[in-house]
Amino acid sequence: MSLMPMIEFARKRPALLLAGGAVPLALAAAAVALNKAPEKAAAPKPLPLVSVAPAVARDLPVKLSAQGHLVALTQVDVRPQATGTIRAIHFKEGDEVKAGQLMFTLDASDVAAQLAKAQATAAQVQAQLDEAQRDLVRTQQLAKAQFYSPSSVDAAEGRVATLRAQHRAMLADIENSRVLVDRTRILAPMAGLTGALSVHPGSLAQPGAASPLVNVAQMDPIGVEFTLPEANLPALLAARDAGKVQLSIAAAYGTPVQGKLVFVNNTVNADTGTISLKAAFPNPRKALWPGAYVKVQLTAGVSPGAVTLAPQSILDSPGGRFVFVLDAPAGKVVARPVTLLRIQEQLAVVEGLANGEQVVTEGQLGLKTGAAVRVAAAAPAASAGAAP
Template identity: 60%
Template sequence: MTLNKPFMLRGAIAVGAMGLVIALMQVTLFGRQSDAAKSPAKALPLVSVVQAEARDLPVKLSAHGHVVPLNQVDVRPQVGGTVRGIHFREGDDVKAGQLLFTIDASDVTAQLERAQASAAQIEAQVDDAERDLARIRQLAKLRYYSTSAVDTSASKLESLKAQYKAVQAEVASSRLQVERTHIAAPMAGLTGALTVHPGSLAQTTAAVPLVTVVQIDPIGVEFSLPESQLARLLDARATGAVRIELQTPDGGRQPGSLVFVNNTVNTDTGTITLKASFPNATRSLWPGAYVDLAIDAGVSHGAIVLPPQALLEGPQGRFVYVLDTDSKAQVRQVTLLRLQDQMAVVDGLNGGERVVAEGQAGLKPGAAVRIAARTSKDAR
């Protein structure tokens, strides 16, 4: 059978079109497969993980403190007057009871003499009244005087005795004022700068003292610690386990003892003020100087430690990412107790948790993660 040419041409065109469609479909499918190969699924975040470790850890604290005298006295006059003598040089060591200042005693000496004269006068009157009373009593027995006369004489004697007691008190007060014109050192120590000189007027109401005496050996160091360390420190103090050392100017260590814990916590800073005592025979420590302290407060049993980089800071405070059994990150709030031996001691974990140490950037709660293999360096 013979086919006409138009029919054959239409068939060829149809076959060609079908082939072109198939080719386009293959190209499109290949392109999609290629794009899929070029755009794989988004990889999970890669993190390194450590295990929260519970261990018995010595409680080692550090603090900055400043040197303060354990005892200090501002020497002030108790009577006003002109300074007649200064019996030491500023900066001298003085002993307790050593004479420091002499103040003009003219006025108070005159007061003492007047009081003594009054006392002598009234004492003589008392003697006369006693003799009169004795004579009137004898005469009253002979009925030369009535009992009322005896009573009057006895009352006069009692009144004079009361006056004599009062003037004796004036004598004692005046004598004390005279003694106070000689000002002695209230304790042994080192004197500071003088604020008066011979001829200066010493006033009891002056704002500044005549001189200040401070105790140098032993000497104190005042410092503060976070409120979170208070309970541990008090427990260690109760058992005698607190040890304190300071770094001396020559780089050495000098042991001391804790002598004072303040009775209130500073609500503004959340710290507690403490004071330690240190021997200072060489006078290497000077009031007002700053020093570094190392405090050993016993052993913290079951302390949870983590690498410091595992801790993050958020609106609610410090937190860490803990991995659950499906290796998904969960937020856990923690409290940083202290940094010690390049480790963070925290509260809020039980120990044994898997904690994300690195790779937290962009991590969200509930996100699945990939855990990086630990190297021998990490294991150490």
Template identity: 50%
Template sequence: MKKPSRLILGIAAVVVAAAAGLAWKQWAPAATAKSGGKPPPLVGVTTSRTLDLPVRFAAQGHIVPLNQVDIRPQVTGVIRTVNFREGDEVKPGQLLFELDASDVVAQMRRAEAQANQIHAQLNEATRDLNRTLQLVKSGFMSAAVVDTARSKAESLQAQFKAAQADVESARVRVGYMRIVAPIAGKTGAVVVHPGSLAQIGDAAPLASIVQFDPIAVEFTLPERDLAAVRDAHAAGDTEVSIDLGGDTRTGTLSFMDNRVNTGNGTIGLKASFANADRHLWPGAYVRVALSAGTTKNAVVLPPQAVLEGPDGNFVFQVDADKHVVSQPVTLLRIQDHNAVVDGLRSGETVVVEGARSLRSGMTVAIDSAAAASAATNGAAR
């Protein structure tokens, strides 16, 4: 073969080899992708840690009186006077209403007269019995007459006691004509006026009295918080505060319901507050914060590290070989930007970013920048 021909063949071979190499480079990644050799997913991680964390719970509550009385008549009568104004502060025993007592006073006088009449008859029967006893002793009368006289006296004695009871009942009814305040508090709207007929069994009370100082706040917490609140309350380590738009007031936990509401899984609580300035008004809604001691060595994570699945909450742990494992946990509460969990030890490496596409057993690549950021944020919190 001539030299030029060999040269041309050599050049052609080099070109073919170069083209083959280029084709291989373009084909190899696609083949790798098709064969399942994807790079591992990139995730950010954090490390679980322990804190001595104050136990605080937040809730919505509403203000309720500790004592409230609806004023209702105990007898039917016409209102003669109303002795207070709507919204007045009243004291125990203060006269509120007077009813027309003419009819019940007449009934009392009639009962007293009947009692006096029977009492006079009783005195006469007693004297007759004493005379009869003397005559029997003297032999002027038989013993059978004594039995008759004694029976009459005893009958009148029973009638006199019944008459006395009627007098007392009438006096009580006369007392009902004066309606007084049973407690100290603030009165509400008055729905009757002089001349109105007050009747037993009316749907609306004559007025209501609400005690303002002290006053209470009712609220509920989930059943899962019951144990912490119960133990802290038993140890005297609870404090309740309410936010009045910049003004915070503290009170004491005064009541825990004796059962959990099975309908919504909550426990009812009540706290009492001093209210001399009348700033707390019954029926108003307030934000409630309950402090219940301190949880020692609470395991905490960033809230976004805790995921929710069909079987409850879980986290993805990362082992030394960078394999992720699903670990069930119990989310106790989220407080101060920390998720307090049970079921995890301190110092465990947990996925905090990129966990949504993971499955247990997968290999991951750790994003060092995200891990450093998570560690810094956790330390700052």
């Protein structure tokens, strides 16, 4: 038998030939080798494709934003200082009142009677004092003529002193009664907008009542309370000392309202890491209402040489925030920790980078320090207002 037909037969029936033993072992091995497909060489894995952009240092205005709520800069609970029945209410709830305006009148019959009694008693003591003073003068004259002894003069002087003291006490009683009468007329302590009434004519007003008679709140100017991270406090204080703090909020009619910073709390909240602030805004149209939430825009001077980059460049890890920086000559990336100061105008303001360093903006997934990469294209420098 020729070799080629046997090889062809072994390629088709290698198991039969091996089982029967009719074909030599060498021919069977040759048939198996011919039947095996040649292996292909493994293709090299491509390098990760990334996009990079330079970090840019620039003089950037420090613009901060926060959510705040409107509050009355001055607010007073109107309470009675004497117990009495409310005889009349001289305003309607929700009215604008002026400082010193009459708001409530209490029943003053008992205190008016006390005042009249004190005045009558004072008049009686005054009459006794006048008589005693005349007696003293006569006693002194007769004592000089030796008709009265010196002890009589002393007694007359003592009576005058006693009546003078009683008269001063009566005058104090009169003044106290007048104060009680005045307290039956409750005046507006300040100009502002009144709230809901808790009493009506005929109600009993008491100084120790749980609810005030009414609340008066100042509406113009109006305040805004808000908080900022403590990291922004140094820049804010420096701008305040230089008079460069600017604040604005959006009013209900759409026009931004400019205000001024009036209060910075003396303690940073250790639980939240924030500082409480308060600003005042003009509100002549009463469009801003206490209790409403507003967005506060604050400018605190200029941050010179602030390093900015695209926000999507910053990654989070258990150790903190970081970015991948491209080592261009080696074609590799290195993880660099950074501190995010704020996001402003679609730019991330950071510490920990130098101007011009190439930062990976896309393709960071799966990268690690020392990884070789391919750069897709050099992105333009991050600019204010650029979309991330």
